[in-house]
Amino acid sequence: MxxxxxxxxxxxxxxxxxLSAYIVLLTGQVSLAQAGFFAVxxxxxxxxxxxxxxxxxxxxxxxxxxxxxxxxxxxxxxLRVKGLMLVIxxxxxxxxxxxxxxxxxxxxxxxxxxxxxxxxxxxxxIRYFPENGWTTMDVMLFIWVFVTLAMALLWWFDRxxxxxxxxxxxxxxxxxxxxxxxxxxxxxxxxxxGGAIAGLGGGIYAHYTTHIEHASFGILLATFAxxxxxxxxxxxxxxxxxxxxxxxGFLVEGLRxxxxxxxxxxxxxxxxxxxxxxxxxxxxxxxLGLKRLFGGKSGAA
Amino acid sequence: MLDFxxxxxxxxxxxxxxxxxxxxxxxxxxxxxxxxxxxAAASVGxxxxxxxxxxxxxxxxxxxxxxxxxxxxxxLGWLVYLTCFxxxxxxxxxxxxxxxxxxxxxxxxxxxHLTAGMPVGYPAMFDDVMLRMGEFTVRGDLLMVFxxxxxxxxxxxxxxxxxxxxLATRAVSQQTVAALLCGIRVGQVNAMTFVITxxxxxxxxxxxxxxxxxxxxxxxxxxxxKGxxxxxxxxxxxxxxxxxxxxxxxxxxxxxxxxxxxxERDLYVMLLLFVFLVFRPGGLFAPKGGRD
Numbered sequence: 001m002x003x004x005x006x007x008x009x010x011x012x013x014x015x016x017x018x019l020s021a022y023i024v025l026l027t028g029q030v031s032l033a034q035a036g037f038f039a040v041x042x043x044x045x046x047x048x049x050x051x052x053x054x055x056x057x058x059x060x061x062x063x064x065x066x067x068x069x070x071x072x073x074x075x076x077x078x079l080r081v082k083g084l085m086l087v088i089x090x091x092x093x094x095x096x097x098x099x100x101x102x103x104x105x106x107x108x109x110x111x112x113x114x115x116x117x118x119x120x121x122x123x124x125x126i127r128y129f130p131e132n133g134w135t136t137m138d139v140m141l142f143i144w145v146f147v148t149l150a151m152a153l154l155w156w157f158d159r160x161x162x163x164x165x166x167x168x169x170x171x172x173x174x175x176x177x178x179x180x181x182x183x184x185x186x187x188x189x190x191x192x193x194g195g196a197i198a199g200l201g202g203g204i205y206a207h208y209t210t211h212i213e214h215a216s217f218g219i220l221l222a223t224f225a226x227x228x229x230x231x232x233x234x235x236x237x238x239x240x241x242x243x244x245x246x247x248x249g250f251l252v253e254g255l256r257x258x259x260x261x262x263x264x265x266x267x268x269x270x271x272x273x274x275x276x277x278x279x280x281x282x283x284x285x286x287x288l289g290l291k292r293l294f295g296g297k298s299g300a301a
Numbered sequence: 302m303l304d305f306x307x308x309x310x311x312x313x314x315x316x317x318x319x320x321x322x323x324x325x326x327x328x329x330x331x332x333x334x335x336x337x338x339x340x341a342a343a344s345v346g347x348x349x350x351x352x353x354x355x356x357x358x359x360x361x362x363x364x365x366x367x368x369x370x371x372x373x374x375x376x377l378g379w380l381v382y383l384t385c386f387x388x389x390x391x392x393x394x395x396x397x398x399x400x401x402x403x404x405x406x407x408x409x410x411x412x413x414h415l416t417a418g419m420p421v422g423y424p425a426m427f428d429d430v431m432l433r434m435g436e437f438t439v440r441g442d443l444l445m446v447f448x449x450x451x452x453x454x455x456x457x458x459x460x461x462x463x464x465x466x467x468l469a470t471r472a473v474s475q476q477t478v479a480a481l482l483c484g485i486r487v488g489q490v491n492a493m494t495f496v497i498t499x500x501x502x503x504x505x506x507x508x509x510x511x512x513x514x515x516x517x518x519x520x521x522x523x524x525x526x527k528g529x530x531x532x533x534x535x536x537x538x539x540x541x542x543x544x545x546x547x548x549x550x551x552x553x554x555x556x557x558x559x560x561x562x563x564x565e566r567d568l569y570v571m572l573l574l575f576v577f578l579v580f581r582p583g584g585l586f587a588p589k590g591g592r593d
Binding site: 025030077084085087088089091092093095096099100102103119120218219220223226227230231260261263264266267268269270271274275278279 | 330334335336338384385388389390393394395396397398399400402403404405406407408409410411413414522523525526529530532533537564565567568571572574575578579582
């Protein structure tokens with residue numbers, strides 16, 4: 001059973017990072033920096049519980065806040081440039097964060113053992129969960145509480161004025177600007193919220209793997225983060241969840257028997273999926289169909 | 302001081318490969334207003350394909366290997382166009398972007414799979430030649446890399462400014478709709494752009510292999526970021542900008558490697574990018590007003 005709990009943990013964390021990319025994508029911006037915010041959150045939360053002896057909740061709050069601050073700081077210069085330039089800038093930023101942690105040493109001796117991040121060796125012994133006697137199921141439930149909260153928040157955004165503003169900017173910047181929306185404020189706020197969610201996800205990730213290293217936060221993770229909302233479709237937050245379950249549950253775990261070939265299949269499947277369903281699994285017509293099936297009221301869409 | 306000039310000149314010579322990669326990104330962006338993120342991976346893939354010649358004719362001269370890498374790069378470029386651009390509606394930039402990322406992972410994994418993740422040696426030319434001027438030396442293989450890259454860039458510029466295909470390419474990149482109205486087959490021009498950038502990429506990959514001495518799948522990520530940084534610093538869509546920015550980044554990173562070590566070097570390249578973004582967001586040669 002622990003295997004499935006572990007899998008659910010992975011899916012939960014990946015959903016979080018997918019959601020962080022989702023809200024940025026709603027404004028029409030493609031950010032490959034989410035892995036960077038995730039890394040910041042992971043290192044901060046790990047250092048706070050291990051080195052400063054904080055409890056998990058304040059540490060996660062701190063990682064979310066720091067993720068948001070970094071995202072906001074990146075957002076301002078980066079969003080001066082548009083569209084595809086942003087992809088490049090955020091890619092470079094993500095790699096920059098990774099390289100920073102690759103060179104980052106901060107070790108403190110505690111009880112005869114040196115703890116803390118050590119450059120390319122990574123950060124070992126983030127043992128808050130085992131030390132406090134949490135079982136795998138406790139950790140999984142803990143993670144899914146946050147996933148549910150984040151999804152509920154974004155779902156609620158979609159039904160509020162703010163969500164409409166985000167989508168308006170994403171659909172047509174010129175039109176959004178001409179009805180008086182402040183583009184920079186909208187984009188930076190989306191980036192900040194995304195950063196907070198990614199930071200939170202990173203903090204959780206650091207604690208359930210107990211060992212983080214710079215290599216885990218590379219371009220591959222950034223790609224995964226983007227892949228979930230794009231594969232799932234931007235119509236609804238559930239698309240991201242669905243895609244994270246599909247990729248982590250089926251492609252990564254379910255196809256493990258294929259060995260090395262699995263990784264080959266992953267790239268090929270993305271290419272194929274984008275050719276067949278360029279708007280994702282849950283695109284607007286599909287969502288409408290699902291609504292008809294379950295609710296009957298299709299006019300609201 | 303000598304160290305400084307030595308590493309600067311080595312870096313600038315090697316930077317010519319970054320310039321080639323940057324040109325590839327910039328050309329596709331100019332013509333289609335899309336990013337082809339799989340480009341650097343395809344270039345390295347082309348270089349690997351060049352090695353296949355050695356499997357068939359053991360002891361083939363390096364020139365043949367380079368030429369095959371050149372051709373294979375072109376073929377890969379066309380394949381990328383077909384899989385990631387041709388069938389996906391133009392109004393959906395996210396899907397093409399994601400598809401190229403998928404392609405990047407796919408090419409990367411194919412390389413890892415076929416070589417078991419181990420670096421493989423790459424043939425070089427003139428690697429035993431050393432030009433000496435007192436204490437100052439110029440490595441023969443780097444000089445060859447520089448010369449070949451410059452030759453390719455010259456060829457590309459001639460193609461862009463002297464031939465009908467080049468005229469069509471520039472027309473599409475300036476105004477796609479107007480080009481369409483003039484009877485230019487935009488789809489064909491797009492495909493040709495991918496083939497041309499692929500050819501350049503193949504030779505860039507081969508040159509990198511020749512000057513480093515080995516090829517490894519680990520090259521693709523740094524090469525992708527460097528190529529994109531070169532593109533931004535040079536100004537998106539500007540070919541001369543990409544050339545100058547490539548040489549600049551190459552020199553810059555090698556000097557910093559000299560003083561700060563190899564692990565920190567790339568960090569400063571990122572910083573250079575952010576400096577440019579803050580003070581000159583359009584890059585060195587920003588196209589006048591034509592940015593979308």
